[in-house]
Amino acid sequence: MNSQTRRTATVAGELLGKHLVRVRRGRRQVGRIVEVEAYLGAHDRAAHSARGRTARNEVMFGPPGHAYVYFIYGMYYCLNVVTERAGRPAAVLLRALEPVENLSGKTSGPGLLCRALKIDTRRNGYDLVRDDFFIAEPPSREDIALVKRPQVVVEYAGWWARRHLRFYIANNAYISRK
DNA sequence: TGCACGATGAAC
DNA sequence: TTCATCGTGCAC
Numbered sequence: 001m002n003s004q005t006r007r008t009a010t011v012a013g014e015l016l017g018k019h020l021v022r023v024r025r026g027r028r029q030v031g032r033i034v035e036v037e038a039y040l041g042a043h044d045r046a047a048h049s050a051r052g053r054t055a056r057n058e059v060m061f062g063p064p065g066h067a068y069v070y071f072i073y074g075m076y077y078c079l080n081v082v083t084e085r086a087g088r089p090a091a092v093l094l095r096a097l098e099p100v101e102n103l104s105g106k107t108s109g110p111g112l113l114c115r116a117l118k119i120d121t122r123r124n125g126y127d128l129v130r131d132d133f134f135i136a137e138p139p140s141r142e143d144i145a146l147v148k149r150p151q152v153v154v155e156y157a158g159w160w161a162r163r164h165l166r167f168y169i170a171n172n173a174y175i176s177r178k
Numbered sequence: 179t180g181c182a183c184g185a186t187g188a189a190c
Numbered sequence: 191t192t193c194a195t196c197g198t199g200c201a202c
Binding site (some may be wrong): 179180181184186187188189 | 192194200202
């Protein structure tokens with residue numbers, strides 16, 4: 001792993017415990033990020049960017065801190081945070097949230113958390129510092145026990161999928177699967 | 179223009 | 191293990 005890919009894995013770990021905030025029609029929804037997965041870039045065969053730049057993955061090639069939202073399996077959306085400088089298409093998939101404020105319905109799993117927050121491709125490319133959709137530091141920063149596991153359901157990616165790039169908060173009740 | 183498939187989730 | 195469901199990407 002070079003320094004760039006290490007950066008994305010580091011960012012993935014740092015996202016754990018942070019709050020994802022969404023404001024819709026004056027109502028604030030907040031979820032604590034408890035599970036993520038890192039996709040390291042064009043050389044990562046498990047990443048959408050592995051087969052080059054397309055209309056769908058365009059945002060991954062842009063500047064960091066933006067939302068990459070894609071539609072999958074005909075019914076779910078997934079939310080990623082783009083990492084690394086423009087031209088290096090890496091991102092961190094948000095896999096599960098622990099409800100903090102105004103979150104009803106399941107938030108364990110990338111598709112379900114987007115459903116709970118009403119996130120779809122209209123949010124694709126959003127800069128995550130905007131006042132209606134952003135990532136914030138939690139009020140109190142507690143110590144977090146980190147667990148690293150292989151990515152989920154990307155076996156076709158060969159050995160890439162066996163690297164430990166899925167991170168979650170130990171013993172958290174909202175992890176999407178074991 | 180057609181078609182196989184997927185960074186999912188739920189049921190069986 | 192199977193299936194729902196459809197946009198995307200690439201083959202033709």
